[in-house]
Amino acid sequence: MAELRIAVDADQDGPGGRLQPLDEHGQPTGPVERVRELAAAMAAREQAQRPRWVWAATDEVYVRLLPQLPASRLGRCHDVKLVEPLLLAQEGAYGEPRSLGAAWARLRGLPVPRDLPLGLAAAEADAHAQDALFAPDRSRLEPGVDPLTALVAVHTEQLRRLAALPEQDRHGLRLLVAAESAGGLVAAEMAYDGLPWSTTVHDALLEELLGARPTAAQAASGARPPKLAALGIELQEALHARQLNPDSPGQVLQAFAKQGVSLTSTRNWMLRQVDHPAAPLLLRYKELSRVYAAHAWAWRDAWVRGGRFRPEYVVGGVVSGRWASRGGGALQIPRILRGAVVADPGWRLVVADAGQLEPRVLAALSGDPGLIRAGAAGDLYAGLAADAFGGDRARAKLGLLGAMYGQTSGEVGPLLAILRRRFPQAMGLVEAAARTGEAGGTVRSRLGRVCPPPSAAWQDATAAAYGGDVDALAEEGGGRAGSAARSRGRFTRNFVIQASAADWALALIAALRRRLAELPPGPAGERPRLVFFQHDEIVVHSPIALAEAVAATVTASAEEARRLVFGDTPVHFPMDTHIVERYADAKGGEPTDSELDDEEGPGF
DNA sequence: AACTAACGCGCC
DNA sequence: AAAGGGCGCGTTAGTT
Numbered sequence: 001m002a003e004l005r006i007a008v009d010a011d012q013d014g015p016g017g018r019l020q021p022l023d024e025h026g027q028p029t030g031p032v033e034r035v036r037e038l039a040a041a042m043a044a045r046e047q048a049q050r051p052r053w054v055w056a057a058t059d060e061v062y063v064r065l066l067p068q069l070p071a072s073r074l075g076r077c078h079d080v081k082l083v084e085p086l087l088l089a090q091e092g093a094y095g096e097p098r099s100l101g102a103a104w105a106r107l108r109g110l111p112v113p114r115d116l117p118l119g120l121a122a123a124e125a126d127a128h129a130q131d132a133l134f135a136p137d138r139s140r141l142e143p144g145v146d147p148l149t150a151l152v153a154v155h156t157e158q159l160r161r162l163a164a165l166p167e168q169d170r171h172g173l174r175l176l177v178a179a180e181s182a183g184g185l186v187a188a189e190m191a192y193d194g195l196p197w198s199t200t201v202h203d204a205l206l207e208e209l210l211g212a213r214p215t216a217a218q219a220a221s222g223a224r225p226p227k228l229a230a231l232g233i234e235l236q237e238a239l240h241a242r243q244l245n246p247d248s249p250g251q252v253l254q255a256f257a258k259q260g261v262s263l264t265s266t267r268n269w270m271l272r273q274v275d276h277p278a279a280p281l282l283l284r285y286k287e288l289s290r291v292y293a294a295h296a297w298a299w300r301d302a303w304v305r306g307g308r309f310r311p312e313y314v315v316g317g318v319v320s321g322r323w324a325s326r327g328g329g330a331l332q333i334p335r336i337l338r339g340a341v342v343a344d345p346g347w348r349l350v351v352a353d354a355g356q357l358e359p360r361v362l363a364a365l366s367g368d369p370g371l372i373r374a375g376a377a378g379d380l381y382a383g384l385a386a387d388a389f390g391g392d393r394a395r396a397k398l399g400l401l402g403a404m405y406g407q408t409s410g411e412v413g414p415l416l417a418i419l420r421r422r423f424p425q426a427m428g429l430v431e432a433a434a435r436t437g438e439a440g441g442t443v444r445s446r447l448g449r450v451c452p453p454p455s456a457a458w459q460d461a462t463a464a465a466y467g468g469d470v471d472a473l474a475e476e477g478g479g480r481a482g483s484a485a486r487s488r489g490r491f492t493r494n495f496v497i498q499a500s501a502a503d504w505a506l507a508l509i510a511a512l513r514r515r516l517a518e519l520p521p522g523p524a525g526e527r528p529r530l531v532f533f534q535h536d537e538i539v540v541h542s543p544i545a546l547a548e549a550v551a552a553t554v555t556a557s558a559e560e561a562r563r564l565v566f567g568d569t570p571v572h573f574p575m576d577t578h579i580v581e582r583y584a585d586a587k588g589g590e591p592t593d594s595e596l597d598d599e600e601g602p603g604f
Numbered sequence: 605a606a607c608t609a610a611c612g613c614g615c616c
Numbered sequence: 617a618a619a620g621g622g623c624g625c626g627t628t629a630g631t632t
Binding site: 319 | 617618619620621623624625626627
């Protein structure tokens with residue numbers, strides 16, 4: 001069955017807009033239709049036709065529609081602004097502007113408008129747009145260009161470019177395009193729905209950790225919360241330094257030196273090795289000091305409203321395909337505060353993370369039989385240890401992480417030699433990626449996301465060195481050039497894994513979003529909502545009655561993602577799933593195997 | 605005073 | 617000699 005697509009142009013002012021039906025090649029199949037209530041018109045067509053909605057940018061169009069849509073929302077979309085950089089990278093272009101206006105300008109041979117900064121909040125972006133030479137709106141179209149005309153033309157061209165890709169890349173890219181667009185929907189919805197955040201529990205945690213909140217006047221004069229101040233005094237006593245400012249690394253180093261402890265920095269990993277009573281005090285001080293500065297009362301005043309934490313998620317914000325976020329440090333909520341993420345009364349949190357995702361991705365990518373066997377029983381690192389490290393799980397994990405990140409120093413070196421001997425296909429894959437990067441090349445994720453090429457500065461630094469012998473340069477080249485070559489090797493080495501893991505995670509949330517929408521709503525029409533996504537972990541806020549079904553849906557979605565991204569791999573990506581009232585109660589345990597679930601192609 | 609770069613540390 | 621990937625955000629040190 002040919003897929004119905006509908007292009008959407010929302011009026012800049014007011015609730016109306018225009019719709020145009022398209023065929024699977026993006027060609028119009030009917031006239032442009034003007035509607036007075038865009039959201040209502042789209043909701044009706046969603047019910048009747050289940051089209052793929054085509055628009056300039058989800059973070060522009062869908063964000064405005066969301067408050068007016070029914071709870072069932074919309075199913076699928078094609079986001080021109082998210083797709084454009086994926087295609088540009090296929091064509092060897094990187095860092096080009098990605099807006100509809102930019103794509104239109106390239107198509108027509110016109111001057112290409114710069115992008116607005118990625119992930120800019122709507123109000124801020126509109127302020128920027130006012131100043132810009134080119135465009136009065138966020139699509140960056142020149143005045144006088146019909147947005148719907150440009151959208152239809154650019155969309156058709158994107159489909160043509162997809163179809164023109166080499167056959168071996170086409171399938172993966174089509175999947176990536178669909179998944180990236182679905183990610184846009186999820187990101188907009190997560191920002192709109194918000195993460196349930198209990199001010200009461202947050203307060204209790206802060207009280208316990210820091211004591212009472214300083215008054216505005218106290219805070220202005222630099223006063224710290226009572227428990228932090230008390231810890232500072234303890235630290236002064238432990239170091240016999242009355243005037244010590246614990247926030248000053250220089251003073252702390254001096255004080256330790258006077259106690260006969262010679263440190264080169266106050267980094268946490270260094271302090272953990274120090275045998276002095278002041279070291280644990282300082283570590284605790286720094287931990288609490290960070291909570292106070294980054295995630296305490298001031299943070300909450302800025303980011304929590306109506307019992308919801310509402311950050312902004314930036315799809316495609318990381319070159320590997322991971323999401324970035326803006327505002328409130330959404331992807332860095334300290335574990336110590338996760339108790340404040342509390343389900344509403346009558347609701348639960350379904351918390352699931354993909355245990356040991358990256359080594360499993362390496363196993364699937366490389367097809368290495370030893371690594372596949374190591375992960376088959378559950379704990380991959382334990383399997384690896386039993387197989388090759390005399391049962392020493394810690395060393396097995398250290399070695400494999402070192403292989404994936406490009407670490408060579410310390411005790412990792414000998415571990416790599418063991419891994420090379422026992423898992424030659426897996427090690428061969430990451431080392432080939434490193435060599436490609438060192439030589440200035442690019443690498444691809446499983447679905448075909450391409451890493452950025454090296455910068456001009458990198459090429460200048462490395463081109464002349466060692467007479468162009470990149471292998472020798474990376475192996476033994478000193479100075480900036482050798483260091484730059486090795487650094488890029490570590491980046492491309494990690495990219496193939498991190499970006500392929502991001503492919504899988506994106507397919508996971510796309511499948512999960514669709515499957516959650518297919519669940520029957522609760523008795524009062526309540527719907528489970530995906531409220532958090534952090535690289536390899538998701539949280540669904542669900543009515544209690546649906547929580548078990550949601551947990552099963554997560555498992556099925558992980559299995560769907562496995563099949564879509566890795567085909568017939570024997571590797572599984574088990575989700576560790578918990579139904580809890582508080583995020584903090586979802587303790588990580590041993591991974592369990594997902595159930596098999598057969599079905600047809602991607603529905604997102 | 606306002607800005608920038610480097611650093612450290614939170615998360616994965 | 618140096619020798620661990622990706623981010624966001626707050627602080628500090630240095631600059632203008």
